[in-house]
Amino acid sequence: MRIVSTTPLRRGAEVLSAVGFGILGAVPEPDLTTVLLLGIVAVTIGIWSRGVRVGLWGLVVLVFASAARALWVDGYWIYLPEELPSALLRAGLPWLAAVALRQYISLGRQADQEREMKRRERAAELERRFAAERLHLAQSLHDDLGHSLSLVALTVGRLELDSSLPDSSRVALSNARQQVAQAVERLGDSVVSLRAGKPLGPPDIETVETLIRRARDAGAHLDVTRLPEESRLNMFGRDLVRRVVRESITNATRYAPSETITVHATDTGDQLSLCVSNQVRHGPLTMSTSGTGLAELAQTLAAVGGDLDVTRETDRFVVTATFPVAADPAVFGDEKQEDVGDGKPRSRSTRQARIRLVVATVAAIVIGLAVGEAALHFQKKRTVLTAEDFASISIGDAREDVLLQLPGHELPPSRGETRQPGCHFYAVTADSFNYAAGDAHMVCFDGDAVTKLEYIKGKHR
Incomplete structure (x- = not known):
């Protein structure tokens, strides 16, 4: 066995360390200070990158030094079998412990490197798969959704040229x-x-309150009771609560569009119960879509300790969901976890989640623009009191005569608006882009006669 090094200085350090370690370990009947010093030297050599070689040479020096002292200095070879085992233990045990610790750390680093290599290989494989899925999705969006949107634009354009429609409808x-x-x-x-694989930022995630307000603006009849504040919903996983509410409202408006949707929440402290129900038409419930939304939500809730139950009663469709309190609200994220090779749970697909967000954004644009505008226009049109009809009403007119001129529906109150008793509000125009959009005609009755007429700007409502 030879001590070798790439430089004379390093070789000299190795020789001196081995000789010093061996001689210190060969000291007979050492005191406590010598034992502690020997332990420090042994550990230092053991954790050195060349500690195995230097330590072995040091033990060889220890054996020769002990033998030389016993035979030539003391003159009694019997000292050698008595003192050599204890000397080897004093020097060898701390050195072996340090070597084992260093090897453990080294093997751990090597295992980390191997896991990192596997993780990169797995990530590359996932990237190739996601690239193929991304291209397939891009092609589907281009061919199917793009074509459908173009047909919608063509149909709306054809209706725009219909001279039988009123000007306001044609403008809309x-x-x-x-x-x-x-x-x-x-x-x-x-x-x-x-197609290019560019990163796509996710759209802003709306609150549950905003989701309900948008549904009402689109014409949905919602009766919401005891829904906790957003800060409290965070304790139960606000995003998951929002997904359940959104999917339930979507199903209700799709299959029973004219019925009232009841949303009732019960917060017991450690659990949130949410019940969304609506009247259903008589007869079997026919689903025209795949219906996987509620099924996926049921699996997601079950994974975090919650529950989702869908029942069809005699005349109602009921979705009941329970959400446990989360120690970490992040556990209610929308992504599934997958091991990518390094032993730590990772997002199954950040890119796949972005793709889903893109699809959701495109769907929201289509629904919000193509359908929402038409539905909002229709709803407002039922509450329009034209300027001519409003001008024909005078204070003191009989209630019975005026009611014949008023629309069958009136504007609902704005948020925070306080209305005077006996006063009714009607839209000035159904066109959302008209300068008078949001303004209202107010007609007030006291008994059987008109007592007040006023044109109210939208900002003053």
Whole structure:
């Protein structure tokens, strides 16, 4: 066995360390200070990168030094079998412990490197798979959704040219056509980004309150009771609560669009119960879609200790969900976890989640622009009191005569608005892009006669 090194200085350090370690270990009947010093030297050599070689040479020196002292200095070889085992233990045990510790750390680093290599290989494989899925999705969006949007724009454009429609409707159709065209352009940009693999930022995640308000604005009849504040919903996984509410409202408006949707929440402290129900038409419930939304939500809730139950009663469709309190609200994320090779749970697919967000964004654009505008226009149109009809009403007119001129529906109160008793509000225009959009005609009755007439700007409501 030879002590070798790449430089004389390093070789000299190794020789001196081995000789010093061996001589110190060969000291007979050492005191406590010598034992502690020997332990420090042994550990230092053991954790050295060349500690195995230097330590072995040091033990060889220890044996020769002990033998030389016993035979030539003391003159009694009997000292050798008595003192050599204890000397080897004093020097060898701490040195072996340090070597084992260093090897453990080294093997751990090597295992980390191997796991990192496997992780990179797995990540590369996933990247190739996601690239193929991304291209397939881009092609599907371009061929199917892009084509459908173009047909919607063409249909709206054809209706816009229909001279039998009133001017306000034709203006609304023109705006809808332009918005659908813009949606097609944004869809094209999304398809290009998907094909190129560019990162796509996720859209802002709306609150549950905003979701309910948008549904009401779109014409849904919602009766919401005891829904906790957003800060409290965070304790139960706000995003998951939002997904359940959104999917339940979507199903209800799809299969029973004219019925009232009841949303009732019960917060017991350690659990949130949410019940969303609506009247259903008589007869079997026919689903025209795959219906996987509630099923996926049931699996997600079950994974975090919650529950989702869907029942069809005699005349109601009921979705009941329970959400446990999360020690870490992040456990209610929308992504599934997958081991990518390094032993730590990772997101199954951040890119796949982004793709889903893109699809959800495109769907929201299509629904919000192509359908929402038409539905909002129809709803407002039922509450319009034209300027001519409003001008024909005078204070003191008989209630019975005035009611014949008023629309069958009136504007609902704005948030925080306090209305005077006996006063009714009607829209000035159904066109969302008209300068008078949001303004109202107020007609007040006291007994059987009109007592007050007022044109109210939207900002003063």
